[in-house]
Amino acid sequence: MHPLIEPMQYIEQLENRLTADQVALIICPQGKGNPAARPGEIVPFKGDEPDPEGARILLGRTVAAGTVTPSAFYKEAKHRLKGRDCFDCIFADKELAPPGRRGSTMLSYTAQAIALLYPVAGCTPSHIYALFLPAVQRFTPAKDMPSTAAWTAELWRMIGRNWALEDAKGTPKIVPPAPTPPKPCQPDDELDIQRIIRPELFLTSAVAGVCVPLSVLENDIAKGRWMLYLQWADGRREAVELPGVLNLPDGSRYIIFPIPANPLPNNRPTWTAAHRKAWINGAPTPNALDVFKRLCDAIVDYTDFPPAKAHGSTALLALFVILTYCFPVWDAVPYLYIGGPAGSGKTRVFELLSRLAFRPLVSSNLTSAALFRTLHERGGVLLLDEAERLKESTPDVSEIRTILLAGYKRGGKAQRLKPETFELQEFDVFGPKAVACIAGLPGPLLSRCIPLIMFRCPADSQKPKRRLDDDAERWRNLRDDLHALALGHAPVFLELAGLSEVCPDMTGRHYELWQPILALAAVLDTDLHDRMKRFAMETISENQEDATPDADEATLRALAVLIVRGATPQAKAILDAARMESPELFARYTPKGVANILKRYGLKTVKAHDKRVYRVTMDDLRRIEGAYQIDLNVPYEAKA
Secondary structure (H helix, E strand, O other), X not given: OOOOOOHHHHHHHHHOOOOHHHHHHEOOHHHOOOOOOOXXXXXXXXXXXOOHHHHHHOOEEEOHHXXXXXXXXHHHHHHHHOOOOOHHHHHOOOOOOOOOOHHHHHHHHHHHHHHHHOOOOOOOHHHHHHHHHHHHHOOOOOOOOOXXXXXXXXXXXXXXXHHHHHHHOOOOOOOOOOOOOOOOOOHHHOOOHHHEEOOOEEEOOOEEEEEEEEEEEEOOEEEEEEEEEEEEOOOOEEEEEOOOEEEOOOOOEEEEOOOOOOOOOOOOOOOOHHHHHHXXXXXXXXXHHHHHHHHHHHHHHHOOOOHHHHHHXXXXXXXXXXXXXXXXXXXXXOEEEEEOOOOOOHHHHHHHHHHHOOOEEEEOOOOHHHHHHHHHHHOOEEEEOOHHHHHOOOHHHHHHHHHHHHOOEOOOEEEEEOOOOOOEEEEEOOOOEEEEOOOOOOHHHHOOEEEEEOOOOOOOOOHHHOXXXXXXXXXXXXXXXXXXXXXXXXXXXXXXXXXXXXXXXXOHHHHHHHHHHHHHHHHHOHHHHHHHHHHHHHHHHHHHHHHOOHHHHXXXXXXXXHHHOOOOOOHHHHHHHHHHHOOXXXXXXXXXXXXXXXXXXXOOOEEEOOEEEOOOOHHHHHHHHHHHOOOOOOXXXXXX
């Protein structure tokens, strides 16, 4: 930045050496300086005022839908002028000056902008003109300047004066380095995407790593840095500042992506410094079963579950916490749905998860843009409380639902277009999530969740009155051990994704949801696995009814009644039968709506005597009963 004497004082000093006519003509041709001019020499200007549209092009280019992409000069100007007097009128659409002060203010502001932007490579008077032009065009007519054209001409004259004075100082231009031409891409340069790992948590056969934010002091200024804690396959432990590439002992390497922005210095690490130091110095890896039992004890001390399911629910929550520290080994991970009436303890469960889960991100009002960008940038576990709005049909909520539907599988991404260039951007949103609400979730999202239904605790229970923050040391110790567990047990966790025998009676989505939980239970304790397997089957059976919409079940039962009677009904006859049983539910349904419901279950019409009818067999009804756990009241004789 140039040292700047008070602009008006400096101008007055130089004006004393010039005639009035010379001052009005001062500027360098095309604003690039005259190579023959010497410092202190004023060069007359012979150029005309720029065309306004041509000047605007210097600040950006217009792309599709009228969007303007700022030029490199515009971005540099915004950076250099930030905090200066002239900034608001240029970049914030503020008034340049009130009537009566416009001329002097415009002269001062253009002098300030030129002093700061003159050294920028490629900067010309036309660039300065383009910056100030919108503010000047907003002037209302005045007696001495009745038209906008008169004001823009005055702007150009003042820029000429100030530019020439800066040029006379002999200020050198910044010469940017010549760009290095990119190396031509060769087939051998292609990366194996399997070698790309996220920085926050990775478990591989060669090395496991956890990224932790640190606060450091540099030149008496607090700054944030990322430190990567590594445990290698040979047991070696180390901590390094987050690199872009991780070189392995066999000569291969992992590429770390995305590289997050530096954390804020007040970003508190969830793995304490003392424990990290002890871990680096060889502290033993915690026993996994011991950590699990301590998690269960902590959950029981603060949470009431329905008595009949207390043991299974407690173990499920503890296993889910452990899963958040090793989930990258699976291709699909379950979400946790915390349901129940108001006051049943859903928020208390989230308070526990926020103190125990890996990198918790707690929110009830994130926008879709903030959600996918945060998950992509920092990873971790989303805890979405008060999620009733997920049933709304607004564009933002629809995008949040899409992110949640995609994020339970590896490779799940949110896609967006850059508003300036319409380039496609992809954001990684894969990872465990927990969602809490009273009114229930949309069907497709519910199918990705393991439900954990709460109830209101007894009136004499002391658990809701206990403050979690009074037990801060307990949560710190558990988090410390969970981080060490993730790194120390990586070889064991890597084998769990392939253990299909842990849930032999499950297929499809149920297998995807429960296999990680049951695999963790199996590696911890055989009896625990057996108990959790029974709990899983009971949960699946009890929630099968919730997974089938009421209208679907009523339609299928109406169809079954007609088929058992020997009919080959049309959609209208099925609708009439359904309305007899549930008039309010089917008040707005049409025969086409009924046909769409039946189509979801593989039942389609056939043409008979110029009519579309349903020829459904008893085998079809038995298939639906078995696959969807719906009792269609088919008589015993019909099943035999």
